[in-house]
Amino acid sequence: MGLTIGVDIGGTKIATGVVDEAGTILDRATLPTPPTLDAVIDSIAEAVRRAGAEHQVEAVGIGAPGYVDDKRATVLFTPNLNWRHEALKDRVEQRVGLPVVVENDANAAAWGEYRFGAGTGHDDVVCVTIGTGLGGGIIIGGRLYRGRFGVAAEFGHIRMVPDGLLCGCGNQGCWEQYASGSALVRYARQRAAATPERAELLLGLGDGSPEGVEGKHVSEAARQGDPVAVDAFRELARWAGAGLADLAALFDPGAFIVGGGVSDEGELVLDPVRKSYRRWLVGSRWRPHAEVLAAQLGGRAGLVGVADLARQG
Numbered sequence: 001m002g003l004t005i006g007v008d009i010g011g012t013k014i015a016t017g018v019v020d021e022a023g024t025i026l027d028r029a030t031l032p033t034p035p036t037l038d039a040v041i042d043s044i045a046e047a048v049r050r051a052g053a054e055h056q057v058e059a060v061g062i063g064a065p066g067y068v069d070d071k072r073a074t075v076l077f078t079p080n081l082n083w084r085h086e087a088l089k090d091r092v093e094q095r096v097g098l099p100v101v102v103e104n105d106a107n108a109a110a111w112g113e114y115r116f117g118a119g120t121g122h123d124d125v126v127c128v129t130i131g132t133g134l135g136g137g138i139i140i141g142g143r144l145y146r147g148r149f150g151v152a153a154e155f156g157h158i159r160m161v162p163d164g165l166l167c168g169c170g171n172q173g174c175w176e177q178y179a180s181g182s183a184l185v186r187y188a189r190q191r192a193a194a195t196p197e198r199a200e201l202l203l204g205l206g207d208g209s210p211e212g213v214e215g216k217h218v219s220e221a222a223r224q225g226d227p228v229a230v231d232a233f234r235e236l237a238r239w240a241g242a243g244l245a246d247l248a249a250l251f252d253p254g255a256f257i258v259g260g261g262v263s264d265e266g267e268l269v270l271d272p273v274r275k276s277y278r279r280w281l282v283g284s285r286w287r288p289h290a291e292v293l294a295a296q297l298g299g300r301a302g303l304v305g306v307a308d309l310a311r312q313g
Helices: 037-054 088-096 105-116 181-194 200-205 215-223 227-251 261-265 267-280 298-312
Strands: 003-009 013-019 025-032 057-064 075-078 083-086 100-104 125-130 134-140 143-145 255-259 291-294
Touching (some): 003 037, 013 037, 037 088, 057 088, 088 100, 100 105, 100 298, 105 255, 125 227, 181 200, 181 261, 200 215, 200 227, 215 227, 255 267, 261 267
Antiparallel strands (some): 003 013, 075 083
């Protein structure tokens, strides 16, 4: 199969792109995410129509931010868009007249990194995306592992701390409450409130108060050596590495690929993540260690990945 269209649905925008067999985006467009599912489908259909006028496309892949069933057809649940058991595949196919594959957006990004990014050369890969929350995807033997019901790799909701912090999912102690962009900001604010004399640079980037600290301030301050911001990254990395050690006990991958906005800080976060991973890995002194790699495709991963999954049918 030749060209396919990838559609990456986010909470605020929809990205579409025509992608070739090498993972190159030939044509790309973005538009705001409409408030209703009907309007989203209208937007997807219009994007496919426009792309089809310029390119001969053969299938459409849609990355959706939520649970997708095992048939890659129905969106079971999206917390941010309020979709419940929506037959997205059938509805889009009726509009565009092309085969459609629907996939969880984190799975799509993991596949994109495996096929065209940091995972090239590995057959067993676990991807962890550290953004506002925490998600991921699993590649085993060169195949995307989705689980019996299609909702595997929801890593953010592994319960790391019994009776821990309340998560948006309703449970307590979920991993993403300790290793995510939201957690990073919380760590920085708490430390800045406790020792403001150590956080002068960090506080100065915001409005001068701990409550005014945002993620971009923590990153900038850490790059400039602010001790509180650096400590916040180390705390996030401690939890992230401990979680990778647990995933290694389950999957024994050849590589972990760390993506998402937090990973954009490179070795500032990856080096302490590796150290924490080795610290908590059972039998660490006597067993091989998976590589811990930075994602390479950035925001393109989901679009490229789901387009490639559509190509495979």
